[in-house]
Amino acid sequence: MTEQELTQTLIQLADLGVTGIRISYEGSGDSGCIDELLYTEEKDVSIQDVQNLPWDSKDLRNLNLKLADNIENFAHAQILDDIEDWWNNEGGSGTLAILVPSGEYNVQNNIRIINYEEYFHEGNLFRKTE
Secondary structure (H helix, E strand, O other), X not given: OOHHHHHHHHHHHHHOOOOEEEXXXXXXXXXXXXXXXXXXXXXXXXXXXXXXXXXXXEEHHHXXXXXXXXXXXXXXXXXXXXXXXXXXXXXXXXXXXXXXXXXOEEEEEEEOOOOOOOOOOOOOHHHHHO
16 A cells, blocks of 8 residues: 555544554464454544544444455554564564554554473482482
8 A cells, every 4th residue: 555545544534533553463473363343423632542442343344344444454464474473483472553634543452472481400310229
């Protein structure tokens, strides 16, 4: 998506009354996906307000599927694919909040990491029988 196409998408969303979008994503193994595209129409919304949208907020896909697809594709390709690896191995999850129409965003990304501690022991089996 070009900068001009992104600008048009954000303007069209603003014309529909959208002031903020929260994208929730999750992944593990070798794949990840965007689970939700929620939006708000509240005036004077902050990026933190968008991050904290209730889970039962309006679904952007129900408002305008084409614009939702544009935002989802852009978010995946230009933002989420360039941050810490949340889709491989143990995976992770997070949220991407976007203010409309300014395009200001923040990402709260969580990755799962399994740590291993290695220990080394030696001895003699025959001494264990004494």
